[in-house]
Amino acid sequence: MNRTFMTNNEWAVGFMKELDSMLNGIESMNEKSKASFGNERFLTDKEVSAWLKVSRRTLQDYRNNGMVSYYQLGSKILYKESDIEKLVMGGYRNAYRLET
Structure with missing residues (x-):
């Protein structure tokens, strides 16, 4: 057994x-x-908000304040993946306190 x-x-x-x-x-x-056009990936609100760990409302604020580029097709909002990467890298700050 x-x-x-x-x-x-x-x-x-x-x-x-x-x-x-x-x-x-x-x-x-x-x-x-994934949806792509000209070797560029496009992401939805849901995908971007999950990636950045922010709410969809915060993404709307980013759009309204001109912080991120987007495409609107009717009620559908799409973001270029490269534009989101630029947004993230734009917030990069060098360490000012380095260990010696």
């Missing part, structure tokens, strides 16, 4: 590894299929 349990357990471990491998493949395909 113990051997049957081991066989089933090994099968379950193998099955879980296969599922993980399939999930990784699906996630990889999903990343490659």
Whole structure:
């Protein structure tokens, strides 16, 4: 009986590894299929707010204050990934207190 349990357990471990491998493949395909135009990825409000860890309302404030460029197609707002990277890098500050 113990051997049957081991066989089933090994099968379950193998099955879980296969599922993980399939999930990784699906996630990889999903990343490659993101909306792009001219080799530029476009992100939605939801994606940008999750990436920056800010609310969608804060993103609206950034747009209203001219802090970030965006595209509006009807009620849909899209951001170039490179514009969001510029926004983040624009906030970079060098360390002023360095250890010697």
